[in-house]
Amino acid sequence: MSPLPRLAALRRRGRALLAARERVYGINRRNLELVYPNNARRDYPLADDKLLAKARFEAAGVPVPRTLAVCDGLFAVPGVVEALRGRGGFVVKPANGSGGGGIVVVGPWLPERGGWRRAGGRELAPAELTRHLADLVFGVHSNQLEDRAFVEERVEPHPLFAGLWADGLCDVRVITMHGAPVVSMIRVPTAESGGRANLHQGGLGIAVDLETGRTFRALHRGCAVERHPESGAPLLGLDLPAWPELLDVARRAAGAVPLGYLGVDVVVDHVRGPLVLEINARPGLEIQNVVGAGLGDALARGAPPLAAAAAAAAAAAERGAT
Amino acid sequence: MAFKIRALGYSLADVFPARQYEVTYALSLDGHGGDVRVRSFLPASDERQLVSDERDASSGLSLAVGVDGPNRLATWSGADVPDGAAIRHVFRVIPRAVSYAIPADLTVPDTVPTSAAVWLRPEEEIQVDAPEIAEALGSIGADRGPLLARLQRIHAFTSGLTPRPFKGTTDALTALRLREASCNGKSRLFVALARAAGIPARLVGGLVLESGSKRTSHQWVEAYVAGHWVPFCPTNGHFAELPERYLTLYRGDEVLFHHTADVNFDYRFETRSELVPSARAKASFTFLDVWGLFDRLKLPFSLLRTILMLPVGALLTVLFRNVVGMPTFGTFLPALLAAAAGETGAAFGVVAVLVVVASVATARWAMSRLELLHSPTLAILLAAVVFTLIATTLAAERLGIPELTRVTLFPIAVLAICAERFYLSLTEHGARTAGKELAGTLVVMLGCYVVMNSLALQVLVIGFPEVLFLVIAANVYLGRWIGMRLSEYRRFRGLLAGDPP
Numbered sequence: 001m002s003p004l005p006r007l008a009a010l011r012r013r014g015r016a017l018l019a020a021r022e023r024v025y026g027i028n029r030r031n032l033e034l035v036y037p038n039n040a041r042r043d044y045p046l047a048d049d050k051l052l053a054k055a056r057f058e059a060a061g062v063p064v065p066r067t068l069a070v071c072d073g074l075f076a077v078p079g080v081v082e083a084l085r086g087r088g089g090f091v092v093k094p095a096n097g098s099g100g101g102g103i104v105v106v107g108p109w110l111p112e113r114g115g116w117r118r119a120g121g122r123e124l125a126p127a128e129l130t131r132h133l134a135d136l137v138f139g140v141h142s143n144q145l146e147d148r149a150f151v152e153e154r155v156e157p158h159p160l161f162a163g164l165w166a167d168g169l170c171d172v173r174v175i176t177m178h179g180a181p182v183v184s185m186i187r188v189p190t191a192e193s194g195g196r197a198n199l200h201q202g203g204l205g206i207a208v209d210l211e212t213g214r215t216f217r218a219l220h221r222g223c224a225v226e227r228h229p230e231s232g233a234p235l236l237g238l239d240l241p242a243w244p245e246l247l248d249v250a251r252r253a254a255g256a257v258p259l260g261y262l263g264v265d266v267v268v269d270h271v272r273g274p275l276v277l278e279i280n281a282r283p284g285l286e287i288q289n290v291v292g293a294g295l296g297d298a299l300a301r302g303a304p305p306l307a308a309a310a311a312a313a314a315a316a317a318e319r320g321a322t
Numbered sequence: 323m324a325f326k327i328r329a330l331g332y333s334l335a336d337v338f339p340a341r342q343y344e345v346t347y348a349l350s351l352d353g354h355g356g357d358v359r360v361r362s363f364l365p366a367s368d369e370r371q372l373v374s375d376e377r378d379a380s381s382g383l384s385l386a387v388g389v390d391g392p393n394r395l396a397t398w399s400g401a402d403v404p405d406g407a408a409i410r411h412v413f414r415v416i417p418r419a420v421s422y423a424i425p426a427d428l429t430v431p432d433t434v435p436t437s438a439a440v441w442l443r444p445e446e447e448i449q450v451d452a453p454e455i456a457e458a459l460g461s462i463g464a465d466r467g468p469l470l471a472r473l474q475r476i477h478a479f480t481s482g483l484t485p486r487p488f489k490g491t492t493d494a495l496t497a498l499r500l501r502e503a504s505c506n507g508k509s510r511l512f513v514a515l516a517r518a519a520g521i522p523a524r525l526v527g528g529l530v531l532e533s534g535s536k537r538t539s540h541q542w543v544e545a546y547v548a549g550h551w552v553p554f555c556p557t558n559g560h561f562a563e564l565p566e567r568y569l570t571l572y573r574g575d576e577v578l579f580h581h582t583a584d585v586n587f588d589y590r591f592e593t594r595s596e597l598v599p600s601a602r603a604k605a606s607f608t609f610l611d612v613w614g615l616f617d618r619l620k621l622p623f624s625l626l627r628t629i630l631m632l633p634v635g636a637l638l639t640v641l642f643r644n645v646v647g648m649p650t651f652g653t654f655l656p657a658l659l660a661a662a663a664g665e666t667g668a669a670f671g672v673v674a675v676l677v678v679v680a681s682v683a684t685a686r687w688a689m690s691r692l693e694l695l696h697s698p699t700l701a702i703l704l705a706a707v708v709f710t711l712i713a714t715t716l717a718a719e720r721l722g723i724p725e726l727t728r729v730t731l732f733p734i735a736v737l738a739i740c741a742e743r744f745y746l747s748l749t750e751h752g753a754r755t756a757g758k759e760l761a762g763t764l765v766v767m768l769g770c771y772v773v774m775n776s777l778a779l780q781v782l783v784i785g786f787p788e789v790l791f792l793v794i795a796a797n798v799y800l801g802r803w804i805g806m807r808l809s810e811y812r813r814f815r816g817l818l819a820g821d822p823p
Contacts, residue, residue, distance in 0.1 A: 020818040026806035028644055033804060099750055140693055143746075201752060294817055 023294030025285055030295075038178070038260025039281045046257045047281035051095040051150055053257065060256035063249060063275045065091075065267075066153040077133045080151065081126050085109075088116055089156075092129070094136045095148040100196055102141025104132060105154060105168065119167065155275060158241050158268040163233060164188045164204075168195055171265040172208065172240070174250040175283055175295075178260050181247050183298040184208045185290045186215070186240075190230055204228065205290035206235050213243025219290045246274040253279060339597040339777035340416045341566065343531045346592040347411040351585040353403025358383065360409065360587070361580040363527070363572035364394040370420050371570060376413040383409060393572040416598070417531065421563035422552045428469045430520045438546045441522040445575055447493035448510050448525075450517045458498055459518050472519050473545060473554070473562075480512040480556035505557040506541045510575070512556050513543055522546035525575045526553070531567040535592045539578055542568070599623075599781045613784050627780040628661045633793045634783065635660055635770040640800055642769065647809030648762040649755075651743035656763055658736045660770030665731045668771045672764055674714075674729040675740060679760060681710040682741030683748060690749075700742060707738045 025034070039047075046052050057064045068090055069080040084090065088108035097103065105119035106129075115125045135141065136149035161170045165188050174184040185205050189195045192202035199205050199219070207217040218225050218235040226236055240246065250264040253276040263283025266274050288294050351358060364387060367373045378385045383400035398409055434442070444450035459465045464475040484502035492500075492507030494514035503511065509525055516523035523545045530540050542555035542564075553564045571578065581587045616626045635657025642648045642656075650656050663671025685706040689699060711730050718726035740763070747756040773779065783789050811818065 016820055017818055020820060021806060024806065024810075024814045024817050026804075026810040026814075027647075028807065029804035032802065101750075135693060138695060140695070143696065145696070200755070288814060288817055292817070294814075 020294070023296035023300075024288060025295040027285065030285060031282075034177075034261045034295075035282055039262075040258065043258050044281050047259060047262070047279050049095050050093065050097075050278050051148055053279055056256045057253055057276055060252060062253045062256055063272060065155050065269075065275050065277070067150055068153060069151040071133050071137055071149040074134055074137055077130055077137065080133060081130050084129070084151065085126060086111075089154040090151050091154050092132065092136070092149065092151050094139075094141045095150060096139075096142040096144060097147075098142075099198070102132075102136055104129075107154075155267050155277075156270045158270045160238060160241055161186075161268055162270075164206075164228065164235075165190070169267050169277075171197065171267050171277055172246060173283065173287065174247065174264045174266060175287065175298075176250060176254040176262045176264055177299060179251050179254045181210055181250055183287060183291055183293075183295065184210060184250075185287050188228075190220075190228075192230070199284075199286045199290070204235075205286065206238075207291040208240060208243075210247070213240040213246070214238065215240070217290065217292050222289065224292075241268055242273045249274040249276060339599055339781065340418075341595050342414055342416045342598040343567075343569070343593055343595045344412065344414050345529070345531065345569065347409065348535075348590045348592055349398075349409040349411075349579075349587070350589075351403070351407055351409075351581065351587045352405040353382075353400070353407050353585060355402050355404060356582075357401050358399065358403040358407070358582045358585055359580075360398045360582070362396050362578060363576070364396045364411070365413065365415060365528070365569055365571050366394050368570070369418075370564070371415050371417040373413055373415045376411075378409075378411045380409040380411070381407050383407065385411070391574065393574070393576070415531075415569060417566050417569055419564065419566040420553065422547070422550065424470045424473070424547055424552065424562055426468060426470050428548060430469050430472065434522055434546065438522040441524045441546065442517050442520070444514075444517070447491065447575060448514045448517070449493065449495050450514050452495055452514075454495060454498055455514050455518050459515055462515075464515060464519050469521065469547065472521065473516070473547075476512055476515045476519070477554055477556055477561050480508045480515070481559050483508055483511070483556075485557070508556040509541045509543045512554065516543075516545050524551075524573055526570055526573050527576060527578060528571040529569045529591055529593075531569050531593050531595070533593055533595050535590050537590055539571070539591075540568075544573070597777050599777060599784075612787060624664070626784065628664060628774075630783045630787065630790070631774040631780060632657050632661060633790050634779065635774045637793050637796055638770050638773055639766050640797060642762070642766045644800055644803070645805070645807060647807030648766060649759045650763045650766050651740055651747070651759055655736070655740055655743070656766035657770050657774070658733070659740065659763070659767040660774050662732050662736055663767065663771050664775055666728045667725065668768055670725055670729060671732070671767065671771065673726065674711075674732045674737065675764065675767070677714055677729070678707055678710050678737040679741045679744045682706050682738065683745050686742075686745040700738070703742060704734065704738050707734050707741065711737075 046056060051067075051070065054064050054067065069083060071077050071080050086109055088106065090106050092102075092104045092106065094102040104124070106124060107117040107119055109116055110123070113123060115123050116129075118124045133149050136147060139145050139147040141147075155169060157169055164170050164186070168189060170186055170188045172184060172186050175182045185207050187197035187199065188204035188206065189197045190202055190204055194201065197203045202221060204225075205219045206215045207219075208214070209216050215236055215238045220229050227234055246266055246268065250266055253264050253266075254262050257279065259279070259281050261281070261283075263280040265277045265279065267277050268274050285295070291298075347362070349360060351360070360383070364376070365371065365373050380398055382403050383398040386397045386399070388395050388397070396411070400407075442450070449455060456465075458479075462475045462479045464472040464479075466472075480497075483497060486502050486504045486507075492503045492510065494507075494510040497503035497507035497511040506525075513523040513525055523543060526542050526544050528540055528542075530538075540557070542553060542557065542560075544551040544553050546552075552562050553568075554561055555564065555568075579587070579589060612626060612630075613623075616623065632654075636653055639650060639653050639656045643650060643653065659671065659675060663674075666674065682703050685703060686699070689702060694702075711732070711734065715727045715730050718724070718729070744756055744760055747759050806814075
């Protein structure tokens with residue numbers, strides 16, 4: 001190849017790179033253009049504290065997993081443990097935990113043993129639960145001096161999600177801008193990721209088409225895959241159950257808090273349908289790699305979120321009218 | 323800043339550091355229990371060299387310093403001096419290169435001041451009035467014409483003599499006859515020819531400073547030109563100039579050491595050098611003079627420069643984090659570690675960090691089963707850091723690595739925080755992330771070390787603390803900068819290339 005066409009090709013590639021750079025968000029740009037203008041710092045606790053968020057959601061009628069008990073001090077712990085004796089299927093969480101630290105998933109009550117079976121098979125005695133709740137209240141898993149602990153009903157995932165990861169929950173992350181869903185993916189824990197849905201630790205990300213609720217791309221350790229790397233189950237072309245309801249739940253959750261740019265984590269219960277698990281005021285950027293497009297594309301598509309919502313409302317009205 | 327340069331006479335050139343030499347006269351002698359006297363010359367400060375921190379450590383001999391004409395004369399004397407007596411005289415000096423321009427039309431003056439006229443007379447080994455000198459002067463054409471041309475011819479002639487390793491004293495005539503000489507022969511011949519041409523000239527004795535230990539001293543020449551003593555070195559070909567490393571000890575045809583006979587006298591000159599802020603910088607920075615303030619409060623210069631350089635180090639860390647995308651433990655830690663490493667050197671700073679991180683991570687792991695609260699855990703980790711540093715110092719002493727024993731100089735809290743961050747990252751994000759952050763911290767720390775220990779930058783910031791406003795401005799710019807980090811080009815390379823992975 002003579003140098004001239006090569007140079008032209010290089011320039012073309014350079015231009016393409018610059019154009020692509022406009023669409024892809026880096027951390028600096030996310031913070032300055034998405035997080036800071038839309039999320040006031042004083043509202044961060046609403047995202048960081050799961051109990052505060054839940055209170056907002058319940059007030060706004062957004063479905064969430066039912067709260068069974070709250071410990072807001074050491075004095076409350078014995079009462080909570082007594083109340084739980086005899087019933088199974090719940091999850092114990094710190095209100096301000098991060099990365100899944102301090103979460104204990106409890107299975108059925110075993111009357112003859114006087115304790116519970118934990119997810120994974122080990123037994124949990126009431127004394128151990130007492131101790132764990134006390135630890136949570138003392139902030140051992142929250143990097144702060146004290147925290148609140150709460151107990152909520154264990155979500156039984158819809159079979160489609162249970163098929164992706166049998167030992168726990170896969171959630172659907174929906175990024176919303178002023179209440180409008182922008183882009184979404186399923187986060188699937190793997191044995192490799194130690195049961196955490198963290199994409200950097202070997203979790204699986206599956207892109208979901210916003211319009212149809214159908215999965216169209218999957219990413220594992222930075223590589224596109226078509227099948228689950230461990231179970232071999234197919235990942236593409238799956239139609240998520242209750243997709244319109246799920247988006248609606250995400251929209252309403254986003255509308256219930258004063259945060260404009262959010263990652264809303266939704267799980268689908270096999271009976272109750274979509275439930276909001278938690279929200280994140282600084283959702284990560286790896287979702288761009290999962291869906292194979294920069295956030296700029298998605299934000300531009302949903303650019304006038306109010307107009308889109310208005311159009312949706314108009315369409316709904318039309319359906320109602322006919 | 324512009325104001326300081328214009329109105330207060332600050333000079334930006336002053337920010338560059340000067341090379342300071344520490345010179346030791348190491349003299350030894352066997353006194354055989356009798357009276358001993360040793361006489362020598364000590365350097366004086368002048369416009370070419372600044373002498374300071376002079377101190378004397380001599381066993382059983384007392385020092386008297388007097389002035390003898392242009393020279394400082396030192397006399398060590400003692401009674402009942404034993405064998406193996408030692409004299410150590412140490413001083414620091416910042417020499418400066420000089421260069422003179424002699425106007426081409428300057429003529430040889432008919433009369434010179436009396437103080438200079440003494441340097442026209444013949445001396446025992448500078449035979450000014452010997453016929454051979456006059457003859458040589460004529461044959462090289464230095465007996466006529468303007469002063470510059472004469473000096474150039476004399477310099478060219480004496481420089482052109484065959485060099486010879488030092489073999490004691492050579493007088494001017496011998497050098498002329500043999501057409502070869504070492505430094506003192508060439509210089510004496512230069513002086514003899516210059517004086518014969520009517521130009522006052524004198525020998526200069528001193529040292530050519532270079533790190534190490536040596537016995538060789540050096541001689542060169544000064545000629546009196548229009549009220550200035552201008553240096554020449556025919557041995558090394560310096561005309562009307564001297565490089566920085568020449569140290570003047572005495573002027574005139576003198577002998578460097580006189581001593582009592584039969585004392586087995588020996589001497590060496592030991593020289594070390596380091597970069598220091600130039601003295602002119604200190605003198606010229608007068609407005610908002612933090613330097614002077616620290617001097618008055620008797621606070622060390624190293625503390626001042628560490629404090630002032632911290633924002634610069636933090637800016638560098640910001641660049642690494644937000645532009646390169648290199649993860650570090652916090653924004654201040656690399657700069658703090660670099661400041662701490664200023665005392666131990668970069669390599670041992672890295673070693674200290676690695677050793678402490680390893681031991682604290684181990685301690686933290688061992689304690690994790692106890693599930694203690696945060697503050698008591700930190701307090702225990704601090705104890706672990708102390709144990710580690712003491713153990714490292716002990717081990718270093720056993721192994722004979724003196725530099726490593728200095729890890730105890732490292733601020734313990736900084737190390738403890740670094741180790742704590744490492745452990746938190748390890749438990750929250752896994753070994754990969756923690757390792758990356760540790761490596762990033764060490765890389766940025768080394769970057770900060772280089773930048774923060776740059777003497778020129780330090781003096782710039784000390785002379786112009788306003789530079790820190792530029793640092794703030796740079797941070798404001800970076801704080802509004804939405805560009806992608808270098809690491810993100812790799813992370814999103816599929817998206818950027820238009821074909822997602």
